[in-house]
Amino acid sequence: MIVDTAKWLNDNQGVVSLLIFALTIFGGWITGIFSALRRRPKLRINLIDGPTFCSTFSTGEKYNEFDVHRTGFALYLQLSNVGSAPTSIDSVKLGYQWHVRPLSLIWLKHRFFWFWLESPAVALEDFQFAIGEKVKFYPFLLQRSTISGQSANTYLQVGQSVNGVVYFEQSDSWGGFFPSPKNGRTKVRVAVLDAFGRSHKETFSIPVVSLQEARKFNPSFGDTLPALRSETPG
Numbered sequence: 001m002i003v004d005t006a007k008w009l010n011d012n013q014g015v016v017s018l019l020i021f022a023l024t025i026f027g028g029w030i031t032g033i034f035s036a037l038r039r040r041p042k043l044r045i046n047l048i049d050g051p052t053f054c055s056t057f058s059t060g061e062k063y064n065e066f067d068v069h070r071t072g073f074a075l076y077l078q079l080s081n082v083g084s085a086p087t088s089i090d091s092v093k094l095g096y097q098w099h100v101r102p103l104s105l106i107w108l109k110h111r112f113f114w115f116w117l118e119s120p121a122v123a124l125e126d127f128q129f130a131i132g133e134k135v136k137f138y139p140f141l142l143q144r145s146t147i148s149g150q151s152a153n154t155y156l157q158v159g160q161s162v163n164g165v166v167y168f169e170q171s172d173s174w175g176g177f178f179p180s181p182k183n184g185r186t187k188v189r190v191a192v193l194d195a196f197g198r199s200h201k202e203t204f205s206i207p208v209v210s211l212q213e214a215r216k217f218n219p220s221f222g223d224t225l226p227a228l229r230s231e232t233p234g
Helices: 002-011 013-038 105-112 224-228
Strands: 043-047 053-063 066-081 087-096 115-117 128-131 134-137 161-169 185-194 199-207
Touching: 043 185, 043 199, 053 199, 066 087, 066 185, 066 199, 087 161, 161 224
Parallel strands: none
Antiparallel strands: 043 066, 053 066, 066 161, 087 115, 087 185, 128 134, 185 199
8 A cells, every 4th residue: 555655656746746836835825814814903902190080060051850961081091002913093982881770771771781972072172281380281192282283193003002182072961871970980981993993992990070170181171062062161
């Protein structure tokens, strides 16, 4: 059997060489496909020191018998591409759980799931903080600075990071339709969508502060929606 096989291989060296060549090409093609499939971006999401908080405040209006309120969120994010392919940041979403009465159908929906704000609002001013006689301005992640006119570079090569503030402002609400607080903090989920349509998520606990405290970082905090509706800001 072994002798016959050796004789066949010796008599058909051309065929064997061609077969080996074809198998080599096929193996390289398969390896390339799997290598390409393994090359994908992965965004690590962190919060860094700065303007990260949410604030729920009254608008002074009424909806039936309910006081109308609005909620704003500021998140100072650091996004790092720890994957194996470059990508760019397409958008950011924010989810939270409503503060509604236990055991109601709405509570069941938003206690175990998340209510999402699908896109950031445009902040009317840069986030800032006074340090003595100087003012530190924080960069935005997805909009241009109102001071410098510059925007962050959201195209990330492998190993690159970018920092920036994202600002969300919820429309007029009432009742328990605001983030559920616990010991002065609330839980939020951040979803960053990349250029390939992949969603990268992380959950954080952030401080709940008063409107006055929020406006120490941005004097126009909570004023975006009234400005868009040509109302007098609060």
